[in-house]
Amino acid sequence: MDFKVWLRLGAAQAGVFACGALCWAAAAAGHVATAIVCAVAGLILVNILLLSQRRRQSPVQRAPDATFASEQSRRRLTALVDETPSPLLLQEEDGRLIAVNRAARQMFDASSELPVATRWALLGPGDRLDSLRGQIDWRGGRYAIHKAKLDHALLAILIDITPEVRAAEASALRDLLKVLNHELMNALTPVASMSRSALELIDDNTAESLNLARGALGTVVARTEGLVGFVDSYRVLTRLPPPDLQRVALAPFAGEIEQAFRAQWQPRGVALELSAEVAAAIVVMDAEQVRLCLTNLLNNAAEAAIDSPSPRVRLGFSLGERHVEVSVEDSGRGIEPAMAETIFLPFYTTKATGTGVGLSLARQILQGHGSSLVLRPDGELGGAHFCFTLQRPENAANPWEGS
Numbered sequence: 001m002d003f004k005v006w007l008r009l010g011a012a013q014a015g016v017f018a019c020g021a022l023c024w025a026a027a028a029a030g031h032v033a034t035a036i037v038c039a040v041a042g043l044i045l046v047n048i049l050l051l052s053q054r055r056r057q058s059p060v061q062r063a064p065d066a067t068f069a070s071e072q073s074r075r076r077l078t079a080l081v082d083e084t085p086s087p088l089l090l091q092e093e094d095g096r097l098i099a100v101n102r103a104a105r106q107m108f109d110a111s112s113e114l115p116v117a118t119r120w121a122l123l124g125p126g127d128r129l130d131s132l133r134g135q136i137d138w139r140g141g142r143y144a145i146h147k148a149k150l151d152h153a154l155l156a157i158l159i160d161i162t163p164e165v166r167a168a169e170a171s172a173l174r175d176l177l178k179v180l181n182h183e184l185m186n187a188l189t190p191v192a193s194m195s196r197s198a199l200e201l202i203d204d205n206t207a208e209s210l211n212l213a214r215g216a217l218g219t220v221v222a223r224t225e226g227l228v229g230f231v232d233s234y235r236v237l238t239r240l241p242p243p244d245l246q247r248v249a250l251a252p253f254a255g256e257i258e259q260a261f262r263a264q265w266q267p268r269g270v271a272l273e274l275s276a277e278v279a280a281a282i283v284v285m286d287a288e289q290v291r292l293c294l295t296n297l298l299n300n301a302a303e304a305a306i307d308s309p310s311p312r313v314r315l316g317f318s319l320g321e322r323h324v325e326v327s328v329e330d331s332g333r334g335i336e337p338a339m340a341e342t343i344f345l346p347f348y349t350t351k352a353t354g355t356g357v358g359l360s361l362a363r364q365i366l367q368g369h370g371s372s373l374v375l376r377p378d379g380e381l382g383g384a385h386f387c388f389t390l391q392r393p394e395n396a397a398n399p400w401e402g403s
Contacts, residue, residue, distance in 0.1 A: 329381045
C-alpha cells in the first residue's frame with residue numbers, strides 16, 4: 001500500500017485515541033459539552049477508518065465474486081444453447097462450418113466441425129451457409145432455415161417442420177384424390193356409356209345406325225383426348241424440378257414480363273399497369289420458374305378482367321429491406337372468401353376450358369423459393385389480388401459483412 005495512505009490511517013487512529021482521552025478528561029472535570037464534542041469527533045474518525053479499510057479490501061473481495069458470477073452466466077448460456085432442440089450451425093469467415101449444439105451434432109453426425117462430405121451434401125459446390133434458403137430436406141426431415149449475421153460469421157437455425165409438412169401433404173393428397181376421382185369419373189362414365197351404344201349401333205348395320213355410331217365414337221375420342229390433357233397437366237405438377245436459384249436483375253425481368261403480356265392481351269383490350277419500385281434491385285430466384293408463375297397469374301387476371309367495363313391488370317413490385325413484394329391485381333369480379341383456399345387445389349377450375357393447374361403450379365413454384373402465394377381481400381381494382389415475396393441477397397457485395 002502507498003506510504004501516504006499508511007500515514008493517513010495512522011494519523012486517523014491517533015486522532016481517535018486523542019479524542020477518546022479528551023472526552024474522558026472532560027467528562028471527569030464536569031465539562032459535558034466538551035466531552036460530547038470529543039466523542040462525536042472520535043466517531044467521525046472511526047467511520048473514516050472503517051470506510052478506508054472497506055475500500056482497501058473491496059477490490060480483492062469483489063473480484064472473485066464478479067468472476068464467479070460471470071462464469072456461472074457463461075455456463076448457463078452454454079447449457080441453454082446446447083439443449084436447444086433446433087440445430088444451430090455457424091460458419092466463420094474462413095469457411096469452417098461448426099455444429100454449435102447437441103441437436104446439430106446429432107443431425108450431422110459431427111463432434112464439432114462438419115466433415116467435407118457432409119458440407120458438400122448440405123451446401124453444394126458453393127460451400128456457403130448463405131446459399132441455404134427457405135427449406136431443406138435432410139435424411140427424411142424437412143427444415144426451415146432462419147439466419148442471423150454475427151461478427152464475421154453467419155448463424156443458421158434449422159427448425160424441424162416435418163410434422164407440419166407431412167400433415168399438409170396428407171391433406172393435399174386427400175384433396176387431390178377427391179379431384180382425381182371427380183375428373184376421372186366425369187370423363188370415363190360417358191366414354192363407357194357411348195362406347196357401349198356405338199357397339200350396339202354397329203351391330204344394327206344400317207346406314208343411320210352407323211352414322212350414329214360414328215358420332216358416338218367422335219364423342220369418345222374427344223373425351224379421351226380431354227383425359228390425356230388432364231394427365232399431362234398432372235405430369236407438369238409432379239415433375240417440377242427444384243429451383244435453380246440465381247441473382248437476377250429485377251428491372252429487365254419485369255420489362256420482359258410486361259412486353260409479353262402486352263403482346264398477348266393489349267389487342268384484346270386488356271391494359272397493363274406496371275407499378276415498379278425496382279430500380280437496380282437484385283432478387284434471388286429461378287427466373288424461368290418465376291416467369292411461368294407470373295405468366296399464369298397475369299393470364300388468369302386478364303381472363304377475369306376482360307369482361308369488366310374497363311379491363312385492367314396491375315403488376316406491382318415493392319422494394320423492402322430483405323424482400324421484394326410482387327402483386328398481381330385485376331378489375332374482374334373477384335373471388336369469394338369461401339373459395340380462398342379451394343382455388344389453389346390442383347385441377348380445380350371455374351373456367352369451361354381451364355385445366356385447374358395454373359394457381360396450384362404457381363403456389364408450388366413459390367414454395368420452392370421459400371415464399372407463398374397469398375390471396376388478399378384489399379385489391380384496389382375491385383378484383384382478385386395475389387401477392388408473394390422474392391428474397392433479396394443479404395448483401396450484394398459481401399455476405400459476410402455486417403448488415
